[in-house]
Amino acid sequence: MNISLTFHAHQPNRLIAYDFFKIGEHAFYEDDNLNAQVLSQVTERCYLPANRLMKQLVDLSDGRFRFALALSGVILEQAQHHRPDLITSFRELADTGSVEFLAMPYYASLASLYSPGEFAEQVAEHADLIEQLFDVRPTVLWNTGMLYSNAIAAQAYDMGMEGIMADGNRQMISNLHTNDLQCAPLIAATKTIVRNRRLSNDLAISRVDPAWSEYPLSPYTFADWLHRQEGQVVSISMDYETLGERQSDSTGVFEFWRTLIPAILFNEDVFMTPGETVRSFHSTGTIDCPQPISCSTFGTTSQWNANVMQQEAIKKIYALEEQVKASHDRDMIHVWRKLQSADHFHYMEKGNGFTPYPSPYDAYIYYMNALADLQVRVKQEADMLRAMESKNLA
Amino acid sequence: MKKIKVLELGWEFPPLINGGLGVACMGISKALAKKVDLFVIVPKANPGYEYDGFDLVGINNLEYRQVETLESGYMYESFAAVGKAPIDLQPYASGEGTPGRIVFTREGKLLFSKVHKTDLELFTAHEDLYSGDLARKVIEFSKICAVMARAYEFDLVHAHDWMTYLAGVEVKKATGKPLVVHLHASQFDRAGADARGWIYDIEKYGMEQADAVIPVSKYTGTVAAGHYGINPDKIFPVHNGADPVHVFRTKKKFPEKLVLFLGRLTAQKGPEFFLQIAAKVLEQTQNVRFVMAGTGEKLRQLIETGAFHGVGDRFHFTGFLDKTKVNELLSLTDVYCMPSVSEPFGLSALEAAQFNIPAVISKQSGVAEVMKGALKADFWDVDMMAKHIVDLVTDEKLYKKVAEQSAQDIKNSNWDTAADKMIRVYHHVLGW
Numbered sequence: 001m002n003i004s005l006t007f008h009a010h011q012p013n014r015l016i017a018y019d020f021f022k023i024g025e026h027a028f029y030e031d032d033n034l035n036a037q038v039l040s041q042v043t044e045r046c047y048l049p050a051n052r053l054m055k056q057l058v059d060l061s062d063g064r065f066r067f068a069l070a071l072s073g074v075i076l077e078q079a080q081h082h083r084p085d086l087i088t089s090f091r092e093l094a095d096t097g098s099v100e101f102l103a104m105p106y107y108a109s110l111a112s113l114y115s116p117g118e119f120a121e122q123v124a125e126h127a128d129l130i131e132q133l134f135d136v137r138p139t140v141l142w143n144t145g146m147l148y149s150n151a152i153a154a155q156a157y158d159m160g161m162e163g164i165m166a167d168g169n170r171q172m173i174s175n176l177h178t179n180d181l182q183c184a185p186l187i188a189a190t191k192t193i194v195r196n197r198r199l200s201n202d203l204a205i206s207r208v209d210p211a212w213s214e215y216p217l218s219p220y221t222f223a224d225w226l227h228r229q230e231g232q233v234v235s236i237s238m239d240y241e242t243l244g245e246r247q248s249d250s251t252g253v254f255e256f257w258r259t260l261i262p263a264i265l266f267n268e269d270v271f272m273t274p275g276e277t278v279r280s281f282h283s284t285g286t287i288d289c290p291q292p293i294s295c296s297t298f299g300t301t302s303q304w305n306a307n308v309m310q311q312e313a314i315k316k317i318y319a320l321e322e323q324v325k326a327s328h329d330r331d332m333i334h335v336w337r338k339l340q341s342a343d344h345f346h347y348m349e350k351g352n353g354f355t356p357y358p359s360p361y362d363a364y365i366y367y368m369n370a371l372a373d374l375q376v377r378v379k380q381e382a383d384m385l386r387a388m389e390s391k392n393l394a
Numbered sequence: 395m396k397k398i399k400v401l402e403l404g405w406e407f408p409p410l411i412n413g414g415l416g417v418a419c420m421g422i423s424k425a426l427a428k429k430v431d432l433f434v435i436v437p438k439a440n441p442g443y444e445y446d447g448f449d450l451v452g453i454n455n456l457e458y459r460q461v462e463t464l465e466s467g468y469m470y471e472s473f474a475a476v477g478k479a480p481i482d483l484q485p486y487a488s489g490e491g492t493p494g495r496i497v498f499t500r501e502g503k504l505l506f507s508k509v510h511k512t513d514l515e516l517f518t519a520h521e522d523l524y525s526g527d528l529a530r531k532v533i534e535f536s537k538i539c540a541v542m543a544r545a546y547e548f549d550l551v552h553a554h555d556w557m558t559y560l561a562g563v564e565v566k567k568a569t570g571k572p573l574v575v576h577l578h579a580s581q582f583d584r585a586g587a588d589a590r591g592w593i594y595d596i597e598k599y600g601m602e603q604a605d606a607v608i609p610v611s612k613y614t615g616t617v618a619a620g621h622y623g624i625n626p627d628k629i630f631p632v633h634n635g636a637d638p639v640h641v642f643r644t645k646k647k648f649p650e651k652l653v654l655f656l657g658r659l660t661a662q663k664g665p666e667f668f669l670q671i672a673a674k675v676l677e678q679t680q681n682v683r684f685v686m687a688g689t690g691e692k693l694r695q696l697i698e699t700g701a702f703h704g705v706g707d708r709f710h711f712t713g714f715l716d717k718t719k720v721n722e723l724l725s726l727t728d729v730y731c732m733p734s735v736s737e738p739f740g741l742s743a744l745e746a747a748q749f750n751i752p753a754v755i756s757k758q759s760g761v762a763e764v765m766k767g768a769l770k771a772d773f774w775d776v777d778m779m780a781k782h783i784v785d786l787v788t789d790e791k792l793y794k795k796v797a798e799q800s801a802q803d804i805k806n807s808n809w810d811t812a813a814d815k816m817i818r819v820y821h822h823v824l825g826w
Contacts, residue, residue, distance in 0.1 A: 025647040308698050309697065312700075312704060364697060372648075372710065
């Protein structure tokens, strides 16, 4: 059996408690201390030990172990500022030649849903960064939260992507063959790699759930499950933070993976990166996905855009696009794009316990105040440009 | 003429409690003390705090044996006229909660036991004066005021709002001195025209038993007469004053005009109307931002409604602000908006006027009687409210005119003027 393994890593830019009195006065919205602190913590507990482990496994297997990383531009940028050693560590993985880096919208945004042009620019910006850091240019797209639809697949095709990842959620896509490459309607050149949702979640979620029927899961058992899969390739994908952060070291997560990879190789199963997969196989069928799906619990986009606060925030940030871009001010465009990260809208979801704010209402208020400040700055800049132009004409 | 000796009964009082009622009572007391002998009893006071010109006692500072001595030989009058059972009350919550501990006789008369040691603890605890068993606090306060009053020499008793009305009535019954009740806010304002229950009953009973009722506006006077059936002949409206404030302007950091709503986010203050007004204004001009300062049970719902109206980037919530922050906000504000559904007075509009801010206020407010220059509309008429705001932020001439008129209007709005009017009411009651 062929196995394609992808880890996704991202850290949000959490905002400060940006109150009304800061509007027009305080141009920095992010809680730099908190963001640096969390990045550092996760770097120590997860990214560095996981990178070390993965590199060992690559080395020990003479490169037969291969996998992919989908790293957001935001986390790489944070690492460049606060943990350059993390960049070095990823660079070492890149140098093995066994690791493929996937394309992402740089800002882990929802631009694929709200602004196709902006989406393309963010994917290009991300590809530039990956090339600059790791000397490779990504060819397979891992969209924010695995967002996927017919339209998004078409956008990936327009960007020249060879493949795009989608979550294999049978409730969302009825005619699904999880372990085979697919295509979106009328899109042949960009293949859709469907994540095996069940097997991925077994490792990412169920493995540490004592109520699960298979608990405690042996890595050998899991390797056997993989071996018995049918189809072209089993795509396993999860957050990199599963290793050491969501599942702490004490759950034996590193030991599990240290055993799992050799066990898979022992079964003579073959690791392929997503790029190798799309270059090796033809797609076997067409999946029709008119509505966007994601790899979230419900498979929908509801964690980002179901309530009125989220909808208002999204509407207002994308409404600024034309004016922000007209400024040709790179810093301002960067700030605007950072406010597009999907995390901001996820923090406004009611019942989301995974948040730095006291409530979704606070998340919304701070965000909207920061956005108002950006509006003020955009307007000031536009007024200045207009004044200069009229002077030139005179 | 002989100086009148006044026993004043208050509930909130600065510096310990700084609610709107407390601020008003402080203003009244300071001004009255210049012309009458004044003694104030409140549930809670800071023992070390000295007031200029009057004495103030907090029940929380009484020793139990003092109460015991005062109480000897006194039988509490019953408050049987207060028909319904006292309950765990919250003056600013809509529902009225669980039964309290007062005993009824078979004839339906309320029986009051002697003050117990634990009763005094009601006032020494850290608990907010309005939370916990409020009914018991109100009743114990009444009993203690009554026995204390017997030890003082005074000409009349002046009670502020329903929490002290029972005390006022009990003092009147214990001493035979006339009672003046002050109506700062009624249950009608807080809960609407169908407000009934123990608080309403106490308000009605207190005003009926009183020799004079002083509402804070003519508007509130009509509420007392209309909704409580109080004889208009004994209603004497006296407008609140406003303490002079340090007025300053701060340059805004954004180009848009700022329209401010300031108050508790409860139905009474009309925050939903302010949102609707904001949405209507933004349809007509983009050159404006709105701030809703304050907190309350409706905050979250309002945040979502604002998002629904699509004004989230122009309509800002600050949550609770202290006085310093409120003044900072006033120093930035261009237009003050008070769309209250029922506002007995509306001191905040006067404070805004002190900052030279023109106001758009609801006709259902007492302050509308004072601020002749303010632009007014019925609270439900969001179109008219919005028009006023658009006019103010687009028409500089009008803006200047309204601001100047406001400055005129507030000249007479001071506590000394108010105190003089109250003293005239005292004279009327005493027949002096």
